[in-house]
Amino acid sequence: MNVVAGVTGQTGAAVADTLLERGVPVRVLVRDAAKGIAWKARGAEVAIANLTDTAALIKALAGATAAYLINPPVYTSMDMFADAAAVITAARQAAETARLAKLIVLSSVGAHLPGGTGNIRTTWLLEQQLGQLSIPVTFIRAAWFMENWAPVAPVAASSGVLPSFLSPLDRTIPMVAAVDIGRVSAEAMLEEWSGKRIIELSGPRDYSPNDVASAFARALKRSVQAVALPEAEWPQVLGQMRMSTHAVSTWTEMLRAFNAGVITFTGKDTLQLRGAVSLEEAIAAAVRRSKTW
Numbered sequence: 001m002n003v004v005a006g007v008t009g010q011t012g013a014a015v016a017d018t019l020l021e022r023g024v025p026v027r028v029l030v031r032d033a034a035k036g037i038a039w040k041a042r043g044a045e046v047a048i049a050n051l052t053d054t055a056a057l058i059k060a061l062a063g064a065t066a067a068y069l070i071n072p073p074v075y076t077s078m079d080m081f082a083d084a085a086a087v088i089t090a091a092r093q094a095a096e097t098a099r100l101a102k103l104i105v106l107s108s109v110g111a112h113l114p115g116g117t118g119n120i121r122t123t124w125l126l127e128q129q130l131g132q133l134s135i136p137v138t139f140i141r142a143a144w145f146m147e148n149w150a151p152v153a154p155v156a157a158s159s160g161v162l163p164s165f166l167s168p169l170d171r172t173i174p175m176v177a178a179v180d181i182g183r184v185s186a187e188a189m190l191e192e193w194s195g196k197r198i199i200e201l202s203g204p205r206d207y208s209p210n211d212v213a214s215a216f217a218r219a220l221k222r223s224v225q226a227v228a229l230p231e232a233e234w235p236q237v238l239g240q241m242r243m244s245t246h247a248v249s250t251w252t253e254m255l256r257a258f259n260a261g262v263i264t265f266t267g268k269d270t271l272q273l274r275g276a277v278s279l280e281e282a283i284a285a286a287v288r289r290s291k292t293w
Contacts, residue, residue, distance in 0.1 A: 002189050003060060003067040005029040005051060007039060010147060011106055014182020015068045015189075020044060024190065029060050052086040057094035064098070066189040070106040071122055075247040084122035088129045095133055104188045105130055106181070107139040109174060109200070110263035117263055118254025119247070131196045138188045141265065142181050143174035143202040144258075146282035149212050151241070153290050156216045156224045163237070164209040165255045167228040172211070173258065174202035174265060177282045180275025198270040207279045215283035231256075 002019055006012025007028045019026045020042055027045040030036045036046030049056030051072065061067055071087045073080065095103055111123040127139050149162075156162045166173065184201055213226035229237060234255065238248045257263045265272065 001025045001064045003027045003064045006070040008035050010178035011181045014179050015186045018183050018186035052090050054090040054093045058097045061098035061100050065101045068104045075243045078244050078246045084125050102136040104138045104185050107141045109143050112266050117257050119250040136193050138197045141200045143176040146175050146177045150286040160223050162213040162226045163229050164226050166209050169209045169226045172206035172208045175207045176203045176275050177277035180277050200265040200270045200272045203275050204278050215280045219284040219287040
C-alpha cells in the first residue's frame with residue numbers, strides 16, 4: 001500500500017495518478033471526505049486526516065510500504081514556519097509509530113540553505129527533521145514550478161504582457177512541471193534504497209522569463225513580451241493573491257534570492273534528474289485549462 005498526501009493539489013494528484021495507472025495499491029490522504037470520492041471511484045482507498053494530526057496520520061500510514069508527504073503552503077498564514085514545524089512533528093512521529101517502510105518528501109531547490117530563502121526555508125526544516133528518521137527517505141528537490149506562471153495567463157492573453165518577478169529576463173533557471181514531480185516521486189516510492197537520498201529535479205532544460213513569454217505567445221497565438229516587475233510593486237501584487245503580510249515577506253525574500261542567483265541546485269551528493277514535460281507543453285496546458293477569456 002502506498003499513501004499519497006496532497007491529492008487535491010498538483011503534485012500529489014500526479015503521484016496518485018501515476019501509481020493507479022501502474023496498477024499499484026494507493027491510499028489517498030484527504031482532510032475532507034468529499035475530496036476522496038473521485039479517488040475512491042478510481043480504486044483508491046481513502047484516509048481522512050489533517051497533516052498536523054499525529055493520531056490520524058498513524059492510522060493513515062498503517063500497513064503502508066511507502067508514503068508521499070508534502071508541507072502544503074498556507075499563504076494566508078501569519079507564520080508559515082510554525083505551520084511547517086507542526087506538519088514535520090506529526091509526520092515524524094507518525095512514520096516512526098506506524099513503522100513506515102520508506103518515505104518520499106516533496107522539497108525544493110534551495111533546501112540546502114538554512115536561511116535567506118524565504119518560504120523555501122520550510123523545506124530546509126523538512127529535510128533537517130525528517131532526514132533523521134531511521135527509515136529510507138528520499139527528498140525531491142523540485143525546481144521552480146512551471147505552473148507558477150499560470151496565474152498570469154489572463155494578463156498575457158489580454159495585454160500581451162507577461163509580468164515577471166524573476167529577473168534578469170534573459171537568465172535561465174531550472175523549472176519543472178508538476179506532472180514530472182509526480183511521476184518521479186511515484187517511481188521513487190516503488191524503488192529500494194537505504195538511508196537519505198536527495199533528487200534534484202528540473203525540466204528538459206532551463207528556462208528564462210523570455211522563454212516563458214515565447215511559450216505563451218505560441219499558445220495564445222499572439223505577441224507576448226516579458227516585463228520585470230519592480231520590487232517596489234511586489235507587495236501590492238502578492239497582496240492581491242490573498243497572501244498574508246507574513247507570506248508576502250517570505251515570498252519577497254525568496255524572489256530576491258532567486259534573482260541574486262542564491263537559490264540553485266547543489267549537484268553535490270544528489271541525484272540530478274530531468275523531467276520530460278517542456279515549458280511549452282506546460283504553458284499550453286495552462287492556457288487550455290483557463291476559462292478567463
